[in-house]
Amino acid sequence: MKIEKANAGNLTNFEVFDFLRSRGATSDPMGCIGSVSPSECKVFEYLSGSPACMQTRESVNEFFRKADKFEFITSFEKLNIVNSTPTVMPALYATIKDCDKRIAKEEEQIAKENQLEEDQLQELLELVKEIFPQPAEEQEELSQ
DSSP states (O other), rough: OOOOSOOOOOOOOOHHHHHHTTTOOSGGGGGTTSSSOOOHHHHHHHHHSSSGGGOOOHHHHHHHHHHHOOSOOOHHHHHHHHOOOOOHHHHHHSTTTTHHHHOOOOOOOHHHHHHHHHHHHHHHHHHHHSSSOOOOOHHHHHHO
């Protein structure tokens, strides 16, 4: 891929997927001959099996807009949430750095403050489920 602007900022997997698709990348190696390199096709093939293929620019923007109220998570963590779209609490915990330490309950006062964060984590998880669609087979696995 040709870098047009150095340090243009972090990209979501959706933005990379959309860019490669606009350049004509496909999952078929023979379909990639010409405007995109074989390595770009490999990246496209990987991303076509990730949550990025189910996202839209509107859904990504909506998530970032609505996630602004969750001040306890960083911009980088929000980016990771968009890229991985966790749908269960353990996956969300894994996406947020030191999540368990950040909500540890050592003292009563801290516990009261952290309960709010646990509630916010649940609200954040519900936001992810609401905004980003899940593939049908993943929904079936979660319901079993």
